[in-house]
Amino acid sequence: MSELFLLAQVAGRGVAIAASQVDSVVDIGEVTAIPCAAPWVRGLAALRSRVVTVVDTAAALGLPLARRGSSGGGGAARAVISLVDGHYYALLMDELEDVGPFERRSMSSGVALTDRWERAAGGWVERDGEPLLVLDPAGLLGGAMDAAA
Secondary structure: OOOEEEEEEEEEEEEEEHHOOOOOEEEEEEEEEOOOOOOEEEEEEEEEEEEEEEEHHHHOOOOOOOOOOOOOOOOOOEEEEEEEEOOOEEEOOOOEEEEEEEEEEEEOOOOOOOEEEEEEEEEEEOOEEEEEEOOHHHHHHHHHHHHHH
16 A cells, blocks of 8 residues: 655655655754754754754764755755654755655565664655665654664
C-alpha cells in the first residue's frame, strides 16, 4: 500500500518524509541562537505566530554539512515543519525535491546504520532504483538528544 512522501536532500543524501508528518514546508529567515543548546539546534524562529525550534538535520544525523544556512540573519533556508511531542520543529533541508506515493519497506536486519540513522530511519522507499531512507522526525530528535547526553 502506497503512502505519500516528501522527498528531500540532507547533506547530499536523499531522504523521504511521510507526508502525514509534514505540517508545512517553509523558508526560514532569521534564527535566534539559544545559549548552551545542543550543536544540532540552530535556534528559534518565528513562524506564523508561533515559535519553532530550528534543527540542523545533517548535524542531528551526525553527517558532514553540505552547506550552512543562516544562524542569525542572512539568507533563508528551506525547512520541513513537523509536530513532535506537542512542539513544532523546523527540520532544515538542503533541497526539497518532490512529493509522491511510494511503498514503505521495513529495514532488513542486515542493513548497518549509525546509531543516529538507526533511530531516525522509519524504513525505506525506492525512487527510480535508488533506496531512500524514511526520516522519522521523532526518531531523529530522540537520536540526536541521546547522542548529546
